[in-house]
Amino acid sequence: MSGARQAGDDRLVRTYVVTGGRSTPSRNHFDHITLISLSASAGHLSRAHLNPEHRTILRALTGGAQSVAELGALLALPVSVVRVLLADLMELGHITTQQRITHATTLDRTLLEAVLAGLHRL
Numbered sequence: 288m289s290g291a292r293q294a295g296d297d298r299l300v301r302t303y304v305v306t307g308g309r310s311t312p313s314r315n316h317f318d319h320i321t322l323i324s325l326s327a328s329a330g331h332l333s334r335a336h337l338n339p340e341h342r343t344i345l346r347a348l349t350g351g352a353q354s355v356a357e358l359g360a361l362l363a364l365p366v367s368v369v370r371v372l373l374a375d376l377m378e379l380g381h382i383t384t385q386q387r388i389t390h391a392t393t394l395d396r397t398l399l400e401a402v403l404a405g406l407h408r409l
Contacts, residue, residue, distance in 0.1 A: 305338065305340050305364070305368060305372070316370070316374075317355045317369075317370050317373055317374075317384070318355065319354065319355050319356040319366060320354050320355070320356065321354065321355050321384050321385075322352040322353070322354055322384065322385040323344075323348060323352060323353055323354070323355065323358065323373060323382050323383075323384060323385075324348055324351070324352040324353075324382065324383055324384075324385055325345065325348045325349065325381065325382060325383075326380055326381060326382055326383045327383075328380055329345065329380070329381045329382070332379065332380055332381055334381075337376075340362055340364070340372055341372055341375065341376060341381075343361070343362055344358055344362070344369075344372060344373070344376060344382075345376070345381060345382075347361050348382065352385055355369055355370065355373065358373070
C-alpha cells in the first residue's frame with residue numbers, strides 16, 4: 288500500500304474518532320453558510336471536557352462569526368464532521384447561530400447603495 292493511501296486511511300479513522308463515531312449531528316443542523324458565533328455564556332463555561340477540535344472552533348470564533356464552511360477549512364475537516372462538532376458545542380451552550388442574510392425580511396437600501404459604491408471604487 289502506498290504512503291499516500293495510508294495517510295488517507297488515517298484521515299478517515301481520525302474523523303471517526305473526532306465525532307465519536309457519529310455521522311450526523313444529534314439535532315442541530317447547519318448548512319454551509321450558517322454563521323456561528325460564541326454564545327454570551329461561552330466565557331463562563333468549562334472547556335476541560337472538550338476535544339482539541341472543539342477548542343479550535345471556539346478559538347476561531349473569538350475573532351467574530353464564521354460560517355460552517357470557513358470552520359471546516361480552518362480545521363481541514365469535512366463539513367459533515369464540523370456539523371457534528373458544532374451540534375455538540377451548541378448543546379453545551381458554547382455557540383449560537385446568526386440569521387443568514389438570505390433570510391432577512393427587509394433590505395436596507397442605504398447599505399446596498401454603500402456596497403455598490405464601494406464596488407465601483409474598486
